[in-house]
Amino acid sequence: MIKLYGVPASRAFRCLWMLEEIGLDYEHEPINFTDETKTPSYKKLNPNGRIPTLVDGDTVLWESMAINLYLAAKYDGGLQPKSVEDLGHAYKWSFWAMTEVEKPLVDLMFHRSIFPEGQRDHKIADNAWKALETPLGIIDDALRDRTYLVGDSFTVGDLNPASVLSWLKLAKADLSSWPNLEAWFGACLSRPAAVKARKR
Ligand SMILES: N[C@@H](CCC(=O)N[C@@H](CS)C(=O)NCC(=O)O)C(=O)O
Structure with missing residues (x-):
């Protein structure tokens, strides 16, 4: 299942909005942009120690705009441009x-x-x-x-x-x-x- 890390009161809002638009089932890990992004296990996913991070199977992505362009390309949900x-x-x-x-x-x-x-x-x-x-x-x-x-x-x-x-x-x-x-x-x-x- 897709997992999105980050509280909505952060740039993670951008990707939560995208996931909600597409209507996908996803898990939300609402970590905050304090110590929670600096743990060794989280930094394995996102070496920047920032949110958001998306995990989709073996694909781990950071950068909010890139995550959303990826989600639109992969899952569409009407959000992918037509040409x-x-x-x-x-x-x-x-x-x-x-x-x-x-x-x-x-x-x-x-x-x-x-x-x-x-x-x-x-x-x-x-x-x-x-x-x-x-x-x-x-x-x-x-x-x-x-x-x-x-x-x-x-x-x-x-x-x-x-x-x-x-x-x-x-x-x-x-x-x-x-x-x-x-x-x-x-x-x-x-x-x-x-x-x-x-x-x-
Ligand atoms: N360019 C990144 C920026 C991510 C970012 O700076 N996130 C903030 C929260 S809004 C963060 O995690 N800050 C924690 C820190 O810088 O230590 C993106 O758009 O995803």
């Missing part, structure tokens, strides 16, 4: 979310809402928000005349970037300047599978 060209777009949005969005979004989230007030650096938060304006505008433009980022149905090409962007909620970001993004984001995160994954 190689669309698959290219799903890779594009997944790598883009990790390289262009994740770092400033983590800064924004910690310095706007997660750290206690005394530990927040408002300059870091302001710079992060400024850095996010371009990528948020890019998604908004891409959604100007379409419902999904890739193809004509919800796929891993939406799930991966939406799952990275989900931290915008924790960061209490005001998305009203990007109405297409705001509508798409709300629709993605209110999918039953996303809601269920949060509660794992």
